[in-house]
Amino acid sequence: MADDAQIKVRRQFGLILTLISHRFGLTKNEIFESLPEYHERYNPHTEDKQEDLLQTFERDKREIRERGIVIDTFETETFSGGQETRYRIVEEDYDFPDGLNFSSAEITLLRLAAEAWRDGSLSEDSRHALTKLRSLGIPASEPLIGLAPRISTTAPAFEELKDILDKNAIATFLYLKPGATKPEQRTVAPLALVNRRGLWYVLAHDMDADAQRTFLLSRIVNKPKRLGTRTFEAAAEDYAAQLEAELDQLDLDNVAHVWVEPGSDAAVRLQAAHGAASEEGIVEIHFSDVNLLADELTEFGATVRPKSPSSLIDALRARFESLVATHNVKEHAHG
Amino acid sequence: MAKPRMQASDGVTLLLSLVPYLIVESPVSIADAAKNFGVSENMIREAVEGLTTLGVADKTGIPMHDQMFDIDWDQFLDEGIIDLTHTVGIEGTPRFSAREAATLVAGLSLIENAVSGDNRELIHGLRDKIALGSSSKPAGISVATAHPPQAVDSIRDAIDQAVHIEFEYRSAGSETLTRLVDPIRVEAVSGTWYLRGYCHTRKALRTFRVDRMLNARIDLTPRDTTLEEKDLDDVLFDVSESDIVATLSVPAWALGSISDFGPRTIAESGERITVEVNFATVEGVYRALARRPGVITVIAPQSLREQVAEWAKNAL
Numbered sequence: 001m002a003d004d005a006q007i008k009v010r011r012q013f014g015l016i017l018t019l020i021s022h023r024f025g026l027t028k029n030e031i032f033e034s035l036p037e038y039h040e041r042y043n044p045h046t047e048d049k050q051e052d053l054l055q056t057f058e059r060d061k062r063e064i065r066e067r068g069i070v071i072d073t074f075e076t077e078t079f080s081g082g083q084e085t086r087y088r089i090v091e092e093d094y095d096f097p098d099g100l101n102f103s104s105a106e107i108t109l110l111r112l113a114a115e116a117w118r119d120g121s122l123s124e125d126s127r128h129a130l131t132k133l134r135s136l137g138i139p140a141s142e143p144l145i146g147l148a149p150r151i152s153t154t155a156p157a158f159e160e161l162k163d164i165l166d167k168n169a170i171a172t173f174l175y176l177k178p179g180a181t182k183p184e185q186r187t188v189a190p191l192a193l194v195n196r197r198g199l200w201y202v203l204a205h206d207m208d209a210d211a212q213r214t215f216l217l218s219r220i221v222n223k224p225k226r227l228g229t230r231t232f233e234a235a236a237e238d239y240a241a242q243l244e245a246e247l248d249q250l251d252l253d254n255v256a257h258v259w260v261e262p263g264s265d266a267a268v269r270l271q272a273a274h275g276a277a278s279e280e281g282i283v284e285i286h287f288s289d290v291n292l293l294a295d296e297l298t299e300f301g302a303t304v305r306p307k308s309p310s311s312l313i314d315a316l317r318a319r320f321e322s323l324v325a326t327h328n329v330k331e332h333a334h335g
Numbered sequence: 336m337a338k339p340r341m342q343a344s345d346g347v348t349l350l351l352s353l354v355p356y357l358i359v360e361s362p363v364s365i366a367d368a369a370k371n372f373g374v375s376e377n378m379i380r381e382a383v384e385g386l387t388t389l390g391v392a393d394k395t396g397i398p399m400h401d402q403m404f405d406i407d408w409d410q411f412l413d414e415g416i417i418d419l420t421h422t423v424g425i426e427g428t429p430r431f432s433a434r435e436a437a438t439l440v441a442g443l444s445l446i447e448n449a450v451s452g453d454n455r456e457l458i459h460g461l462r463d464k465i466a467l468g469s470s471s472k473p474a475g476i477s478v479a480t481a482h483p484p485q486a487v488d489s490i491r492d493a494i495d496q497a498v499h500i501e502f503e504y505r506s507a508g509s510e511t512l513t514r515l516v517d518p519i520r521v522e523a524v525s526g527t528w529y530l531r532g533y534c535h536t537r538k539a540l541r542t543f544r545v546d547r548m549l550n551a552r553i554d555l556t557p558r559d560t561t562l563e564e565k566d567l568d569d570v571l572f573d574v575s576e577s578d579i580v581a582t583l584s585v586p587a588w589a590l591g592s593i594s595d596f597g598p599r600t601i602a603e604s605g606e607r608i609t610v611e612v613n614f615a616t617v618e619g620v621y622r623a624l625a626r627r628p629g630v631i632t633v634i635a636p637q638s639l640r641e642q643v644a645e646w647a648k649n650a651l
Contacts, residue, residue, distance in 0.1 A: 113442025128345070131372065222588060272486070298628055
């Protein structure tokens with residue numbers, strides 16, 4: 001690690017120690033005077049340095065809070081009758097509650113869970129969680145399970161949306177509606193990112209429609225950008241759970257019947273996922289979005305035949321018609 | 336796997352985690368501490384040395400001696416033993432942030448349906464424990480998976496008992512063969528389950544889609560491969576068997592949808608890009624086109640264009 005990073009580690013760790021040890025809190029100036037990594041840069045008489053120092057302090061606070069450490073702020077009266085802000089970390093909020101224990105078998109599962117995140121900024125979050133768990137000194141049980149789950153966050157829009165979500169900000173991107181052949185501009189405030197059966201969804205407040213909408217990340221065709229500096233304060237709710245519940249309900253309500261050609265790849269894979277076919281070779285498929293199901297079935301060509309609902313029959317027909325139209329040799333030759 | 340980038344925040348979390356570990360475990364060797372945290376001995380040594388220069392400062396800016404961490408230096412330098420003799424400020428394991436907790440909960444959801452019944456029960460309890468150990472509710476991110484194909488249960492049993500697994504397998508676009516495999520690991524990638532193992536039928540390491548297996552059953556012959564999880568690389572498939580080279584026309588905005596097929600750009604004109612892609616089978620071509628029907632088109636070879644048109648016409 002570079003020296004700058006080492007100084008930062010010392011400064012942030014020192015700040016946490018100091019804030020947790022002063023039950024009645026410290027003011028900003030007391031913090032700057034106390035911690036060597038601050039007070040070496042602290043000069044109450046020069047404006048510039050002060051500005052730089054305040055920025056460093058704000059960033060430190062933000063980064064410490066991002067790691068789940070609650071820095072409490074409260075106002076007290078000064079001797080001269082003014083108000084000043086004091087900072088502290090309350091020990092009960094800081095560490096694991098008494099009696100929270102993990103067995104070796106549980107640690108093994110948690111390690112597997114943390115290792116599912118292989119790339120992107122969420123792998124940093126899971127790495128921190130793992131280091132904290134390791135402080136318990138509990139070894140994982142052997143043997144490991146021979147299981148390697150992986151959650152990919154390489155969807156092109158993922159990191160941008162997560163960043164914008166973290167900032168409660170507003171995103172714009174080009175979105176290809178299912179069945180459309182041209183993407184269109186959307187302006188939304190992201191509320192939650194949900195991975196369902198390998199696909200990433202974002203639940204968002206659509207600013208133009210002034211309503212909640214769900215988008216599939218794989219249908220966002222450019223890098224989402226943050227719109228200005230505006231933020232969107234959504235009510236504090238578990239939006240991820242809300243979206244999951246909505247998709248589950250859709251799954252229950254919507255059922256398709258699809259004939260599969262016996263012995264085909266479609267028959268093997270669709271029965272593995274959705275259960276055995278009827279005697280007539282019909283597989284019953286529950287789905288949350290008809291266009292998504294049509295997308296999944298297209299690759300099987302004539303080895304699948306949708307029987308119901310009619311929206312699925314239409315969606316698949318439209319896909320094959322456009323494939324015929326764009327590959328039809330004669331029409332192409334005659335323009 | 337690429338080595339994760341270490342950042343200043345990792346250093347802070349390591350120190351915050353090292354203190355409670357040492358409070359319980361010390362005296363402990365540097366080697367054991369390094370093993371526990373999965374980091375190098377050097378990192379532990381540096382962290383401990385750093386710790387002894389840190390403490391709770393008062394307004395003079397200089398921590399008093401009794402407000403600093405201290406260790407038994409003789410043992411540390413001579414024997415590589417960390418014996419924490421004085422500690423200040425923090426004692427317990429720092430709580431998870433909402434996002435950290437969410438990554439753990441999501442990871443557990445992903446494996447929940449693939450582990451044995453005992454472990455599944457543990458996972459239910461773990462969700463509550465993680466919430467208890469977090470400073471705010473896990474939020475913002477979640478993962479839900481479908482039940483994996485049933486064959487996963489047989490494969491897990493085969494791995495647990497260190498025996499073979501046998502199944503009928505139909506490779507994309509070719510005949511069905513009975514495969515005898517030493518299972519090494521089950522991987523779930525983007526909602527699809529794969530088995531990686533040594534295939535005795537093909538005498539090579541192979542990756543199988545679990546949803547393509549038929550009649551997966553345990554074969555009680557003890558496993559005889561010496562290959563282990565660490566022998567597997569991160570790439571699931573190699574593309575050595577590629578018979579078809581297709582030229583596709585793709586709008587720039589749709590290129591991302593087929594990035595996993597490894598398209599090579601050969602020309603750009605206006606909004607469309609011309610790419611070449613290798614496919615093992617014609618089914619692979621259909622799969623790529625199905626990602627954006629009517630948006631991505633085959634422009635060469637001519638025979639493949641005709642084949643695609645015919646295939647799509649048959650499906651109408």
